[in-house]
Amino acid sequence: MSEPMRIRATLQGDVADVRILMRHPMETGLRKDAQGQIVPVHFIQNVTVAHNGKIVLDAQWSQAVSRDPFLGLRVKGAKVGDKITVTWTDSKGDKRMDEASVTGAS
Amino acid sequence: MHEQRRRFLLITGAGAAALSGLLPPFNADAATWNKAGFESKALNDAIKSLGAANATETRDISITAPDIAENGAVVPVAILSKIPNTQSISILAEKNPFPLAATFDIADSAEPYASVRLKLGETTHVRAIVKAEGKFYTASKEVKVTVGGCG
Amino acid sequence: MSSVRRWLAAFAVAALPCCLAAQTGPDGLALARKMLAEDNPGELWIDRGKDLFFQKRGPRNESLERCDFGLGPGKLEGASVRLPRYFADTDRVQDLESRLLTCMLELQGFKREDLAKTAISPALSNGSDIEALALYVTSRSNGMKMNVTLDHPREREMYEVGRYLFHRRAGQTDFACVTCHGEPDKRIRLQDLVNMTDQKEIQEVVGSWPAYRGSHGVVRTMQWRLSDCFWQMRLPELAYGSDVSIALTTYLHRQGNGAVVHVPGFKR
Numbered sequence: 109m110s111e112p113m114r115i116r117a118t119l120q121g122d123v124a125d126v127r128i129l130m131r132h133p134m135e136t137g138l139r140k141d142a143q144g145q146i147v148p149v150h151f152i153q154n155v156t157v158a159h160n161g162k163i164v165l166d167a168q169w170s171q172a173v174s175r176d177p178f179l180g181l182r183v184k185g186a187k188v189g190d191k192i193t194v195t196w197t198d199s200k201g202d203k204r205m206d207e208a209s210v211t212g213a214s
Numbered sequence: 215m216h217e218q219r220r221r222f223l224l225i226t227g228a229g230a231a232a233l234s235g236l237l238p239p240f241n242a243d244a245a246t247w248n249k250a251g252f253e254s255k256a257l258n259d260a261i262k263s264l265g266a267a268n269a270t271e272t273r274d275i276s277i278t279a280p281d282i283a284e285n286g287a288v289v290p291v292a293i294l295s296k297i298p299n300t301q302s303i304s305i306l307a308e309k310n311p312f313p314l315a316a317t318f319d320i321a322d323s324a325e326p327y328a329s330v331r332l333k334l335g336e337t338t339h340v341r342a343i344v345k346a347e348g349k350f351y352t353a354s355k356e357v358k359v360t361v362g363g364c365g
Numbered sequence: 366m367s368s369v370r371r372w373l374a375a376f377a378v379a380a381l382p383c384c385l386a387a388q389t390g391p392d393g394l395a396l397a398r399k400m401l402a403e404d405n406p407g408e409l410w411i412d413r414g415k416d417l418f419f420q421k422r423g424p425r426n427e428s429l430e431r432c433d434f435g436l437g438p439g440k441l442e443g444a445s446v447r448l449p450r451y452f453a454d455t456d457r458v459q460d461l462e463s464r465l466l467t468c469m470l471e472l473q474g475f476k477r478e479d480l481a482k483t484a485i486s487p488a489l490s491n492g493s494d495i496e497a498l499a500l501y502v503t504s505r506s507n508g509m510k511m512n513v514t515l516d517h518p519r520e521r522e523m524y525e526v527g528r529y530l531f532h533r534r535a536g537q538t539d540f541a542c543v544t545c546h547g548e549p550d551k552r553i554r555l556q557d558l559v560n561m562t563d564q565k566e567i568q569e570v571v572g573s574w575p576a577y578r579g580s581h582g583v584v585r586t587m588q589w590r591l592s593d594c595f596w597q598m599r600l601p602e603l604a605y606g607s608d609v610s611i612a613l614t615t616y617l618h619r620q621g622n623g624a625v626v627h628v629p630g631f632k633r
Contacts, residue, residue, distance in 0.1 A: 114408055123325065127404050133489075133582075136333070138311075142487060153247045157324075164324040166245045170252045172307060172315040172333050174288045175489070175582045176406035180329030181318075280397035284555045285633040288579035290400035331401070360555060 115208035117183075117192045124186035124210045126157065128179045128194050136171040151199050152177060158193040159183045188212050251314045257306065260314040264304055266343045269350035272297070275342050277355040283334060286359040292329035297346040300326035304345075308354070309338035334359045394555065398631070407500065407577030407629030410492060410584045414501025417494050423473030432468035434461070434502065441505035446626060449615045451517040458523040460614045462499055462588045463606035469495075481605045485589050488581035496584040500575040503628045511572060511624040513615065520615065523608075527616025530609060531561070536600040542613075556633075561620060571621030573630030580633055587614055 111131040117124045130152065137149030155167040157179075165181050183192070190210040197203045251263030261267055278292040293303050303326065304317040310333075318328040326344070334340075334357060341354040418429045434444035435452070449460040455467055462484070469475045486493040515521040534541040545551065546561040560566045575586045591610050592603040603610055 111409060112412065114412075129404055129406055129409055131406070131409050139489070154245065159323065162321070162323070164321045165328070166319040167328070168245055168247050168252075168317045169330075170312060170315050172310055172312065174331035174333055174579075176409070176577075178290075178329070178331050178404050178406070180292065180327075180404070182325035182327050184323050184325060278396075278400075280394065280400075282393045282555075283397055284394055285580045287582075288401065288633075290397055292400070329400075 110202060110204045113194055113196075113204070113206040115192060115194055115206055117186070117190075117208055117210040119186060119188055119210055119212050122185055122187075124159075124183040124190065124192065126181050126183055126192055128157075130177050130179070130194075130196060130204075132175070132177060132196070132198065134171060134173055134175045134177060149199060152196045153199050154197045155179060156195050157181060157183075158191075158195075159186065160191050161193070183210075186210050245317075245319055248314070248317060251317075252312060254314060255312060257308050257313045260306055260312075261343065263314070264317070264343055264345075264350070266304075266345070266350035266352065269343055269352040272344075272351040272353055275344055275351060275353040277340060277342055277353060278329075279340050279355055279357050281356075282358040282360065284360065286334045286336070288331050289334050289357060289359070290329070290331050291340055291357075293327065293342045293344075295326035295342075295344045295346070295351075297326070297344055297351055300344055300346045301348075302345045303328055304343040305330070305332070306341040306343065307332060307334050307338050308341055310335050401579065402631045405577055405629050405631045407575070407584050407631065410497045410500050410575075410577070410629065411504050413492075414497035414499070414504075417498050418501055423469065423475045425472065425474035427472045427474075429465075429468055429472060429498070431472060432465070434464055441502055443506055443509055445503045445506045446509050446512045447514065449513065449520070449523065449611050449618065451519045457608075458517075458519050458611055458615065460587065460606075460611045461502060462495060462586060463611060465495055465498055465502070466606055484605050485586075485592065486583050488578075488583065490583060492583040496575065496586055499586045500584050500629055503575060503626065506626045507628060509626055511568075511618055511622050511626065513619040513622055515619065523612050523615040524619055526608075527612035527614070530613055531616055536598055538599050540598045542594065561617065564620065564623075567617065567621045568624035570624075570630075571618060572624040572626040573628065573632075575628055576630030576632045578632045584629060585632065 114129040116127045132152050133150055135147050135150040139147045141147050149171060151171040152169050156163050157165040164183055188210055191207055192210060193205060193207045195205040248263060251260055254260040254263055274296040276294045283289040291305060293305060295303060300320060302317060302319045305315045306313045307315050315332050316330055320326055337358045339354040339356050341352060344351045421428050431438040435447050435450050436444045445461050449458050451458050466480055469480055470477055483493050484495040486496060515524050531542045545558050549560045551558040559570050574590060575584050578585045588605055588610055591613055595603040
């Protein structure tokens with residue numbers, strides 16, 4: 109059961125500055141655990157970000173993306189209250205979707 | 215008959231990555247994962263898998279990354295393309311065992327910008343490849359990777 | 366203690382490649398540190414710590430809502446900035462983590478050995494409950510200033526013991542904490558050594574714990590930081606929640622009074 113993402117979407121003019129923190133081990137399959145066993149490969153392969161239901165960014169990742177990955181992007185033509193939906197799929201087929209609303213500049 | 219078969223292989227094989235740029239980029243499903251690219255060990259193979267073998271060096275791609283990273287496991291890298299009609303941004307770590315790190319397909323309604331954190335195995339050039347109007351552009355920046363101190 | 370050893374200790378700290386200074390001083394690392402601190406994965410542990418705090422757990426199936434961190438049961442805002450402090454119910458001066466242990470034992474019925482054994486999680490693991498809880502409770506004082514008072518005689522005593530320990534040379538390296546942390550502009554490879562005898566420098570760091578440690582992929586706490594220093598110095602293992610750890614924490618927090626709490630910090 110994956111842990112929730114943290115999504116911040118702050119309006120700057122009419123561009124939403126979107127910052128996403130995800131929890132994921134992003135294992136390369138090259139690491140050995142304390143018992144000397146290889147920790148199997150397990151990483152997020154796809155991330156999509158949608159703005160009011162329309163995908164605006166579609167990412168493919170390798171295991172070279174860091175553990176507990178971060179993604180930053182900027183969405184044009186955004187307004188306060190717009191929905192930002194983030195979905196990730198990993199190499200084991202697990203999926204996770206979280207949503208947040210665009211807020212005004214603090 | 216042979217011609218048809220060759221075309222079929224082209225579409226489903228390595229050519230799929232190059233052809234995908236011609237298809238509408240945003241349908242209901244996420245982009246197929248570029249297995250050939252991500253599993254390339256040689257930098258040139260990774261670049262070829264993107265169709266970017268003849269990418270033009272440019273100053274219109276800005277790479278924000280530290281000169282020195284005290285922890286190679288979490289290196290922040292942000293790419294901003296100033297090239298009009300940018301379709302995608304790919305990021306490679308030239309000296310990594312598998313150089314291709316990420317590809318971002320970007321709709322017109324998002325800025326041609328992406329910020330992530332990468333694992334860098336050693337001091338390396340971080341290379342950005344931008345696809346715009348079917349053409350490829352590239353820039354790179356060296357990031358020194360070292361081990362921290364205490365602990 | 367021979368003067369040769371004293372000289373060697375000083376040399377080891379002071380002798381750094383001079384040519385590196387220009388490239389690898391604080392400015393060379395500043396960009397990465399800024400980018401990482403702005404979006405800190407440690408924040409995800411705050412949510413987890415909050416869930417754990419309010420969840421009914423342990424053999425007694427109780428939450429931690431009645432835990433007293435010094436301002437009364439369940440009062441979290443401003444509690445961690447007053448720690449360590451004396452608690453009458455345990456007749457001890459306690460820091461945040463040992464106080465969490467107390468509550469998890471008394472309120473929830475957990476066993477001390479089980480908690481102490483797993484309190485510090487392995488690197489690249491999922492992290493421990495105590496790490497998440499310590500971060501959550503400290504985050505409830507974000508923006509507030511460190512304010513350790515020594516009104517109680519046992520608090521004053523703990524401070525004095527901590528100050529003594531900070532300056533006491535021990536173990537096979539003959540180091541004291543002050544050996545590395547008692548002078549300005551010192552570093553080990555890329556890590557700047559905080560001069561803890563300088564109030565401004567210690568204020569800059571004391572409010573940043575617990576912190577997400579990038580190379581470990583988990584949240585690290587003050588208890589971990591001290592035990593890791595002990596390991597660096599080749600001293601005997603620092604027991605979790607021990608009086609030695611609390612004495613040092615009392616000293617360091619008091620030295621850092623006035624520091625603004627801002628957690629989670631981000632460490633390499």
